[in-house]
Amino acid sequence: MLRQIEGSRAVAEAVALCRPRVVSAYPISPQTHIIEGVGSLVKSGRLKPCEFINVESEFAAMSVSIGAAATGARAYTATSGPGLLDMAEAVFNASGLGLPIVMTVANRAVGAPINIGNDHSDAMALRDSGWIQLFAETNQHAVDLHIQAFRLAERLSVPVMVCMDGFILTHSVERVEIPTQEQVDRYLRPFAPQQVLDPAAPVSIGAMVGPEAFTEVRYLAHARLLEALVCIPELAAEFERVVGRPSGGLVSAYRSEDAETIVVALGSVVGTVKDVVDQMREEGLKIGVVAVTTFRPFPEQALGQALEGAHRVVVIEKAFAVGGRGVLGAQVDALVSDRGTKTYTVVAGLGGRSIPEASLRRVLGEAIRGELGAMSFLDLDRVVVDRELARMAEDPRRAPSTARVPRDVRENAARIV
Amino acid sequence: MSEHPFAITLDAGSSRDNRTGSWRVERPIYVDRMPPCNDACPAGENIQRWLYHAEAGAYEAAWRGLVEDNPLPAICGRVCFHPCEAACNRGKVDEAVGIRAVERFLGDAAIAHGWRLPERAPATGRRVLVVGSGPSGLSAAYHLARAGHEVVVREAAPRPGGMLRYGIPKYRLPREVIDAEISAIEDLGVEIRCDAGVADIASAMAEGAFDAAYLVLGAQLSHRVQVPAADSARLLDALAFLAGTEAAEPVAIGRRVVVYGGGDTAMDAARSAKRLGATDAVIVYRRNRRKMPAHADLVEEALAEGVTVRWMSTISRVEKDKVLVEKMELDSAGFPQPTGEFTNLDADCVILALGQDADLAPLAALEGVEVRDGLVVVDAQMMTGHSGVFAGGDMVPAERTVTVAVGHGKRAARNIDRWLRGETGGPPPRHELASIETLNTWYYADAGRTVQPELEAQRRQTGFEEVVGGLDEPNALFEARRCLSCGNCFECDNCYGVCPDNAVSKLGPGERYVFDYDYCKGCGICVAECPCGAIVMVPELI
Amino acid sequence: MTEQTSSYCQVGSFAVGNRLVDPHLRTVQSDRLRPNALTSGHRACQGCGEALGARFVLDAAMAATDRQLIVVNATGCLEVFSTPYPETAWQVAWMHSLFGNTAAVATGVAAALKVRGDTATRVIAQAGDGGTVDIGFGCLSGMFERNDDVLFVCYDNQAYMNTGVQRSASTPAAARTATTEARGREPGNAFGQGKNLPALAVAHEIPYVATASVAYLHDLEAKVGRAMELHGARYLHVLVPCPLGWGAASRDTIRLARLACETGLFPLFEAAHGEILSATPIRHREPVEAYLRPQRRFAHLFADPPRTDDIARIQAIADRNIGRFDLLGERAGKGSR
Numbered sequence A: 001m002l003r004q005i006e007g008s009r010a011v012a013e014a015v016a017l018c019r020p021r022v023v024s025a026y027p028i029s030p031q032t033h034i035i036e037g038v039g040s041l042v043k044s045g046r047l048k049p050c051e052f053i054n055v056e057s058e059f060a061a062m063s064v065s066i067g068a069a070a071t072g073a074r075a076y077t078a079t080s081g082p083g084l085l086d087m088a089e090a091v092f093n094a095s096g097l098g099l100p101i102v103m104t105v106a107n108r109a110v111g112a113p114i115n116i117g118n119d120h121s122d123a124m125a126l127r128d129s130g131w132i133q134l135f136a137e138t139n140q141h142a143v144d145l146h147i148q149a150f151r152l153a154e155r156l157s158v159p160v161m162v163c164m165d166g167f168i169l170t171h172s173v174e175r176v177e178i179p180t181q182e183q184v185d186r187y188l189r190p191f192a193p194q195q196v197l198d199p200a201a202p203v204s205i206g207a208m209v210g211p212e213a214f215t216e217v218r219y220l221a222h223a224r225l226l227e228a229l230v231c232i233p234e235l236a237a238e239f240e241r242v243v244g245r246p247s248g249g250l251v252s253a254y255r256s257e258d259a260e261t262i263v264v265a266l267g268s269v270v271g272t273v274k275d276v277v278d279q280m281r282e283e284g285l286k287i288g289v290v291a292v293t294t295f296r297p298f299p300e301q302a303l304g305q306a307l308e309g310a311h312r313v314v315v316i317e318k319a320f321a322v323g324g325r326g327v328l329g330a331q332v333d334a335l336v337s338d339r340g341t342k343t344y345t346v347v348a349g350l351g352g353r354s355i356p357e358a359s360l361r362r363v364l365g366e367a368i369r370g371e372l373g374a375m376s377f378l379d380l381d382r383v384v385v386d387r388e389l390a391r392m393a394e395d396p397r398r399a400p401s402t403a404r405v406p407r408d409v410r411e412n413a414a415r416i417v
Numbered sequence B: 001m002s003e004h005p006f007a008i009t010l011d012a013g014s015s016r017d018n019r020t021g022s023w024r025v026e027r028p029i030y031v032d033r034m035p036p037c038n039d040a041c042p043a044g045e046n047i048q049r050w051l052y053h054a055e056a057g058a059y060e061a062a063w064r065g066l067v068e069d070n071p072l073p074a075i076c077g078r079v080c081f082h083p084c085e086a087a088c089n090r091g092k093v094d095e096a097v098g099i100r101a102v103e104r105f106l107g108d109a110a111i112a113h114g115w116r117l118p119e120r121a122p123a124t125g126r127r128v129l130v131v132g133s134g135p136s137g138l139s140a141a142y143h144l145a146r147a148g149h150e151v152v153v154r155e156a157a158p159r160p161g162g163m164l165r166y167g168i169p170k171y172r173l174p175r176e177v178i179d180a181e182i183s184a185i186e187d188l189g190v191e192i193r194c195d196a197g198v199a200d201i202a203s204a205m206a207e208g209a210f211d212a213a214y215l216v217l218g219a220q221l222s223h224r225v226q227v228p229a230a231d232s233a234r235l236l237d238a239l240a241f242l243a244g245t246e247a248a249e250p251v252a253i254g255r256r257v258v259v260y261g262g263g264d265t266a267m268d269a270a271r272s273a274k275r276l277g278a279t280d281a282v283i284v285y286r287r288n289r290r291k292m293p294a295h296a297d298l299v300e301e302a303l304a305e306g307v308t309v310r311w312m313s314t315i316s317r318v319e320k321d322k323v324l325v326e327k328m329e330l331d332s333a334g335f336p337q338p339t340g341e342f343t344n345l346d347a348d349c350v351i352l353a354l355g356q357d358a359d360l361a362p363l364a365a366l367e368g369v370e371v372r373d374g375l376v377v378v379d380a381q382m383m384t385g386h387s388g389v390f391a392g393g394d395m396v397p398a399e400r401t402v403t404v405a406v407g408h409g410k411r412a413a414r415n416i417d418r419w420l421r422g423e424t425g426g427p428p429p430r431h432e433l434a435s436i437e438t439l440n441t442w443y444y445a446d447a448g449r450t451v452q453p454e455l456e457a458q459r460r461q462t463g464f465e466e467v468v469g470g471l472d473e474p475n476a477l478f479e480a481r482r483c484l485s486c487g488n489c490f491e492c493d494n495c496y497g498v499c500p501d502n503a504v505s506k507l508g509p510g511e512r513y514v515f516d517y518d519y520c521k522g523c524g525i526c527v528a529e530c531p532c533g534a535i536v537m538v539p540e541l542i
Numbered sequence C: 001m002t003e004q005t006s007s008y009c010q011v012g013s014f015a016v017g018n019r020l021v022d023p024h025l026r027t028v029q030s031d032r033l034r035p036n037a038l039t040s041g042h043r044a045c046q047g048c049g050e051a052l053g054a055r056f057v058l059d060a061a062m063a064a065t066d067r068q069l070i071v072v073n074a075t076g077c078l079e080v081f082s083t084p085y086p087e088t089a090w091q092v093a094w095m096h097s098l099f100g101n102t103a104a105v106a107t108g109v110a111a112a113l114k115v116r117g118d119t120a121t122r123v124i125a126q127a128g129d130g131g132t133v134d135i136g137f138g139c140l141s142g143m144f145e146r147n148d149d150v151l152f153v154c155y156d157n158q159a160y161m162n163t164g165v166q167r168s169a170s171t172p173a174a175a176r177t178a179t180t181e182a183r184g185r186e187p188g189n190a191f192g193q194g195k196n197l198p199a200l201a202v203a204h205e206i207p208y209v210a211t212a213s214v215a216y217l218h219d220l221e222a223k224v225g226r227a228m229e230l231h232g233a234r235y236l237h238v239l240v241p242c243p244l245g246w247g248a249a250s251r252d253t254i255r256l257a258r259l260a261c262e263t264g265l266f267p268l269f270e271a272a273h274g275e276i277l278s279a280t281p282i283r284h285r286e287p288v289e290a291y292l293r294p295q296r297r298f299a300h301l302f303a304d305p306p307r308t309d310d311i312a313r314i315q316a317i318a319d320r321n322i323g324r325f326d327l328l329g330e331r332a333g334k335g336s337r
């Protein structure tokens, strides 16, 4: 059914269609509307049977999900930014135990400074937690990914994080096609856990493993995640058969076949980039965009193929490794640089800052002209930054390195900006 | 191969592959220790064991355990001075277990139910002469008969029982009880010939073709001290007086009776005198109460019945109706010394209870028998210097009590049996003592000792009815259950329950437990928490 | 008298079993076929009270639930010694997630069972004192507050044993740990600190709160039994001496657990919906010294010169408990429960 609906509500509807049995969550913007939505569906009796548990922290929310999943219940939770970090220990635990939990991350910046706006630092902080990470481009995409996420999680016994940009997607009202219950039921069978706490067949889940087997356990987790690279396209294809709409997959390319310049991005910014690509194509520039839908496991092959033939790749990232480089950018660079493809990382949209088309067009133009630095920050206020760097250089409390460090910073800053 | 995710999920109970027993430097082992009561029982009863049965209400099994060692539980259950109770560990917790009372309960139950003593072993064809049918003779006859020997008991008196019948008054030991326990022994095929005194042991043995003899003549002669007395004075000998109370026509004693002496006999004489109509029964004794040889319970009971005692006094002279008493004082060494202070005491009659001696004349012709201080010397096997002739009870140097006599009888019988079979070697070594330190008494529920009912004061002055009553069944059960089972597993399951490593297996009722040394880490908790001290740690042999 | 006679059984109510009492009055531990939720081959230290306590509690719970039980376990000694790959000592459906989230994981388990309509299977969460009073308290308090259908059991050995005996908020005053050394003017753990979790649990007004000790098995099993009869959030705080951390002889584990109660330092009580219902009376009162002396963690109190002041302060704590819980039965009439 096509509905004009807020992203969060749409996701709540989609989640409910997946018949989760235990939902626990702790409120945090911009995730709130999602769990309010699911909560209301449970309260009203539309989603049943389902236990909706108001917990005291995100750490508890993930922990409740762990317990529920280990007992054979389909478990769901949602969080954002600091909430994801609050549950970090349990996030690793869920994947380590191979529990097929599905979690929405309404992506939000992490502080300090506290900031409720969107970026990807939360998801990126936990990119190596052993979860599958899917990034939604639109609310329709988010709805579809959630349905696929349950299927994927349970097929592989691996937890799946569906990332959708906070506010940009969660709070925007768009037309979304919500699949029917019948469709979802056909696509997603009841949860058949691969291991379960059962008094009739007791096992011990969560053993302590020492160096003698830890590497093997990790290797196996890795192998399982890589298996998702095969699974995801299959499940996307099946989704299309059942629901009648292509959605999901590893990467999705737009006008990139003959592109010399390809933009790579995660999440909702892809939409903006597509508009910019259209404009620039009209100007005759051979430019396209590839959205990375599946960020973990990292779809090296699919992405490598999608970037084949590009002269340059510009990665637009809503997070970066502070003191290092871009996260996605570094991975793309590793993938294509030996083909002679030049890569640029543009850090953009931090803490909810908007990514204007004009700015994008500007940096893409710079990239095409070879004027762009390897790593740059979109719309950085140089005046402010330089003033502060200067003040730091003067600060007597920073002696004896006063003379050197600020200069390094400045030089670096000059190099990377 | 497990069907679960590798390493993260494990199959239940798989730790049993890990034999933690290798950690151990000490191992626990189960032991049986000697309970102090058993250790102290002169008859060598396995008290803890028969109480164990009684605790479960298995009274016949308890009685059977008891008569393994002592065929006279109804008798000993009344008159034994219960050294077991003095030794009982429970006495250090609250009050000693009323062992004697339970013993009596079992003995009485056996009489009431007609339980029969165990069958005799097949006949050996050997003949043993027992001279004297006191407790020691009865005990020996019983054990010898059980061993399959032919036993003839010869008794000088008209009825069997020795001092049980002719010494201990019936208000403490009803005659039906004596008769019942003796006839149970007779039922085993033991022949008791009364009015059949033996004047010469050697010839009696030869005449009857006996292979061995056990002499238990007792101490029948009242000890004589020179007490100056007027011709008209009425002096009685305690043994004769007490024996006389058995007769149809008791001896006349008058209203004011003085008993001279401080032993059990003196107490019984004074108490019997009261029952025979004496208004005053005064015991004159030359030392103080603490030094008195009579057993405390008997003194207590005598005083309760109105018997009075002149402590620190000797009789200097006996007149027709009074005695002259001299006050004594203890010297620095604790011996009584005359003070020269005299008082008169009215007395219609004086009963002398100054001890008993053995009449050893019948042994005169036996070669090799050694006599010292009027008593027959025996070795550890109870044998006199004359091979094949054993002796015990009051005529050998030992404490003079019924139970000691019973114990001698048992020991002699077992040694006679061995001697007849030509066996050497003694009984197995005794277990280490289960002292209170080896117990963990916290586990035992608090429970005061049950009190036996006593005859009301009035009836104790007028007749020979039994003074102390027996326990009824619930009380006997309760009392038995007060036993701590010192040094012997009573299946409390503590070791089974407290082992952090489940290294104790429980084998089921009566089967006790075993350690599983594959897993026992040797922590010692089972040892510390065994209430009765039946487990010890021993170093692991590496 | 007759009644006393028939019920009195030597060690009837204190030892593990007793051949003389009705089988149904004996402890679960006395049963030859007891579940042994924690079986042999685990790697706990010799004489570990926590290993013992866990088996006591879980066996009783399994007996009470016809073995329909799921257990969630926090990180700590109990978890480490029971489930080092490739072997587990558990014979019950068991799961370990993290150190601090046990109550929440158990909530999830309970929710999964509830939503499935499985009313037979019951859930126990268990943790050491650290996993309960410190890092696990947030999740625990949440579980309490929501009245989730979980029995949470704390095995209190009064420090972080698994990491090498560091102080927890359950470490008693004056105790030496690796982070409260017996040095300086106030050696050992400071007085006036710490968290009384049973009291906090009572303050949550949950359906059931009790304290227990491995030295009082009947009491402990009865409490587990009562807890399993109820639904909603329940809390059981079990004292489990740790020979290693307390510096005590391995054989003294139960003895110390007993002395802790008999001195009044560890009161045994039951509460429901915020009200204290009863306390287990002390049978043979002991001075705190009897409890402190055998433990090396308190050795500095008995050095030369002895810390009589500190011993007196500890005695005052015990006296206060005795008064507060009427442990000598003075208010209630002796022996009443």
Ligand SMILES: Cc1cc2nc3c(=O)[nH]c(=O)nc-3n(C[C@H](O)[C@H](O)[C@H](O)COP(=O)(O)OP(=O)(O)OC[C@H]3O[C@@H](n4cnc5c(N)ncnc54)[C@H](O)[C@@H]3O)c2cc1C
Binding pocket: B079, B080, B081, B131, B132, B133, B134, B135, B136, B137, B154, B155, B156, B157, B160, B161, B162, B163, B164, B167, B168, B169, B196, B197, B198, B199, B216, B217, B218, B219, B220, B242, B264, B265, B268, B362, B392, B393, B394, B395, B399, B400, B401, B402, B403, B405
């Ligand atoms: C008044 C009194 C009260 C006592 N109270 C107690 C008490 O309460 N508790 C206790 O434990 N002890 C008590 N005793 C002591 C106890 O009775 C004796 O220690 C015990 O009876 C000794 O047993 P025995 O078999 O050695 O000798 P006895 O019981 O004296 O039996 C010896 C038997 O041998 C017979 N006999 C002797 N010579 C011959 C012979 N030549 N031929 C054939 N038969 C012979 C005697 O007639 C007698 O029957 C008491 C003693 C007396 C006198």
Ligand SMILES: Cc1ncc(C[n+]2csc(CCOP(=O)(O)OP(=O)(O)O)c2C)c(N)n1
Binding pocket: A089, C050, C075, C076, C077, C078, C099, C100, C127, C128, C129, C130, C131, C132, C157, C158, C159, C160, C161, C162, C163, C168
């Ligand atoms: C989040 C986290 N912090 C710290 C630890 C380290 N740690 C593991 S067990 C433990 C101590 C456990 O103490 P307690 O809960 O009292 O159990 P015990 O080992 O004493 O039985 C600690 C500190 C951890 N595993 N996880």
Ligand code: SF4
Binding pocket: B035, B036, B037, B038, B047, B048, B051, B087, B088, B089, B090, B097, B099, B482, B483, B484, B485, B486
């Ligand atoms: S408590 Fe029992 S076993 Fe121990 S000494 Fe007393 S009667 Fe004998």
Ligand code: SF4
Binding pocket: B030, B488, B489, B490, B491, B492, B493, B494, B495, B496, B513, B526, B529, B530, B531, B532, B533, B534, B535
């Ligand atoms: S602890 Fe109990 S069951 Fe074990 S040996 Fe001792 S008495 Fe017997």
Ligand code: SF4
Binding pocket: B027, B028, B498, B499, B500, B501, B502, B503, B504, B515, B519, B520, B521, B522, B523, B524, B525, B526, B527, C047
């Ligand atoms: S309690 Fe268990 S481990 Fe400890 S010594 Fe006894 S049997 Fe061995």
Ligand code: SF4
Binding pocket: C043, C044, C045, C046, C047, C048, C049, C050, C051, C077, C078, C081, C157, C161, C162, C241, C242, C243, C244, C245
């Ligand atoms: S350190 Fe303490 S709690 Fe841990 S296993 Fe050893 S005894 Fe048990």
Ligand SMILES: [Mg+2]
Binding pocket: C128, C129, C130, C155, C156, C157, C158, C159, C160, C161
């Ligand atoms: Mg601890």
